[in-house]
Amino acid sequence: MAPLFTFFTIFNLFLFVSLFSIADHSRARQHPKRSDSLVLGLTNARSTIKIPKESSTLNLKVSSQSSPTLDMMEPLREVRDGYLISLNLGSPPQIIQVYMDTGSDLTWVPCGNLSFNCIDCDDYANNMPMSKFSPLQSSSCVRDSCASELCSNVHSSDNPYDPCNIAGCSLSTIIKGTCSRPCPSFVYTYGEGVVAGTLTRDTLRVHGSADGGVKREVTNFGFGCAGSTYREPIGISGFGKGSLSLPSQLGFLQKGFSHCFLAFKFANNPNISSPLVVGDLAISSKENLQFTPMLNNPMYPNYYYIGLEGITLGIGSGSVIPVPAKLREFDSSGNGGMLIDSGTTYTHLPQSFYSQLLLELESVINYPRAIEVEARTGFDLCYRVPCTNNVTNAMTIMDVDDHLLPSITFHFMNNVSLVLPQGNNFYAMGAPHNSTVVKCLLFQSMDDEDYGPAGVFGSFQQQNVEVVYDMKMERIGFQTTDCASSSAFQQFHKL
Numbered sequence: 001m002a003p004l005f006t007f008f009t010i011f012n013l014f015l016f017v018s019l020f021s022i023a024d025h026s027r028a029r030q031h032p033k034r035s036d037s038l039v040l041g042l043t044n045a046r047s048t049i050k051i052p053k054e055s056s057t058l059n060l061k062v063s064s065q066s067s068p069t070l071d072m073m074e075p076l077r078e079v080r081d082g083y084l085i086s087l088n089l090g091s092p093p094q095i096i097q098v099y100m101d102t103g104s105d106l107t108w109v110p111c112g113n114l115s116f117n118c119i120d121c122d123d124y125a126n127n128m129p130m131s132k133f134s135p136l137q138s139s140s141c142v143r144d145s146c147a148s149e150l151c152s153n154v155h156s157s158d159n160p161y162d163p164c165n166i167a168g169c170s171l172s173t174i175i176k177g178t179c180s181r182p183c184p185s186f187v188y189t190y191g192e193g194v195v196a197g198t199l200t201r202d203t204l205r206v207h208g209s210a211d212g213g214v215k216r217e218v219t220n221f222g223f224g225c226a227g228s229t230y231r232e233p234i235g236i237s238g239f240g241k242g243s244l245s246l247p248s249q250l251g252f253l254q255k256g257f258s259h260c261f262l263a264f265k266f267a268n269n270p271n272i273s274s275p276l277v278v279g280d281l282a283i284s285s286k287e288n289l290q291f292t293p294m295l296n297n298p299m300y301p302n303y304y305y306i307g308l309e310g311i312t313l314g315i316g317s318g319s320v321i322p323v324p325a326k327l328r329e330f331d332s333s334g335n336g337g338m339l340i341d342s343g344t345t346y347t348h349l350p351q352s353f354y355s356q357l358l359l360e361l362e363s364v365i366n367y368p369r370a371i372e373v374e375a376r377t378g379f380d381l382c383y384r385v386p387c388t389n390n391v392t393n394a395m396t397i398m399d400v401d402d403h404l405l406p407s408i409t410f411h412f413m414n415n416v417s418l419v420l421p422q423g424n425n426f427y428a429m430g431a432p433h434n435s436t437v438v439k440c441l442l443f444q445s446m447d448d449e450d451y452g453p454a455g456v457f458g459s460f461q462q463q464n465v466e467v468v469y470d471m472k473m474e475r476i477g478f479q480t481t482d483c484a485s486s487s488a489f490q491q492f493h494k495l
Helices: 010-016 122-127 149-154 162-166 171-176 351-364 371-377 483-490
Strands: 037-044 076-079 082-089 094-101 108-110 117-119 186-189 194-208 214-230 235-238 256-260 273-279 290-293 308-313 320-322 338-340 347-350 382-386 408-412 416-419 426-428 436-441 443-446 455-457 465-470 475-480
Touching: 037 082, 082 235, 094 108, 149 162, 149 194, 162 171, 273 483, 290 416, 308 351, 320 351, 347 351, 351 443, 371 382, 371 436, 416 475, 465 483
Parallel strands: 037 076, 094 235, 108 214, 117 214, 338 455, 347 443
Antiparallel strands: 037 273, 076 082, 082 094, 082 194, 108 235, 186 194, 194 214, 256 273, 256 465, 290 475, 308 320, 308 408, 347 455, 382 436, 408 416, 426 436, 465 475
């Protein structure tokens, strides 16, 4: 859910200035123990396909840090527009489900029960429960100090004195480092949402896979305690490269992580989860994968960029459709490149190139268009595809005659060719009817603006692909995989 490439407007600040009502805690705790490898998991529970008008887009924040680590296990659950991970926060622990997001840094949770206010969230509230964290119910919860590094980072400040000045500290106490005022409330923006809250520290409990799932404690975990949000009812666990992110605070920043998102046919299956591994285990013995360079964006160093060089339709027959250079290059302001983002549902491509791709697909697909479905859903290419039988089982709809539609191959830098699994391109909009099923292309266009990433590689297109973020070698690896088999092999389990 990559952060917006524009910072908060004065309007946003005034809009949310009256929305902060979180309990005031003043002293930060000791830094967490560091270790050397983590294993996490993502479980599946998708209700309905998310249409483009609702899909999440992009955001942005800053900073970076590192250290050694441990082994642990958590479940990630697939929902309508992302993958959930359960966080055990507080003393006694409260289980809060949040999105796993490689496109942002901050981990935040909805705080309070009646006091939490989410504006324009009725659609989410009606479709899934929203777990909330209560600071007053945790004996170890404290408000972070204005002098902490995380406080500067959540306010996107290059000057560590700024938050203490905002908090009302005198210049003498700022210079001496003696001001203990709490970190001022923050506003964090996403493409379609805004989060207002306070930076908080509390105990985070995780499971160690090496010792049979024994709980380990991180006593100084920094996260946002959100009292008010706009279109963001569910918390987010940031997996970016900045010091606020979950991997950074757990000490994995110089190692890496990997995930393997389950196919949609496993939605609502509580007995299986998508493998998510953090640390040494994520990057060891992975030389069989294809690796593309992790592009360095000096203006936005905390996000994961890769370079797209072309797209091919069909296996072995089609010619490569060249893509705009901005999908693999940055301008002097840091705009361009392709962001890889688990928090953005569908892959986004520049408008002009996306239109060209649609024309190429139309030229090789001879099935009738489902224009009324396109109008209803907002997807751009929907076809009535013949199927061999009227399968009504929701577990198998996704697999019905996928081979009748062209495959799509992404060509990344370093001669990496990733043939997207067929279920990642066109998606069945419902059960077959009269021996046909309507399938729509689940890609989207990005406005041809002069700021932000030129494209985004979204989570839908990453299903059944093992994706490895190798921080040591500064590269990202891909390999098409049966993620369900991988999950069974790893024996991932729910909390």
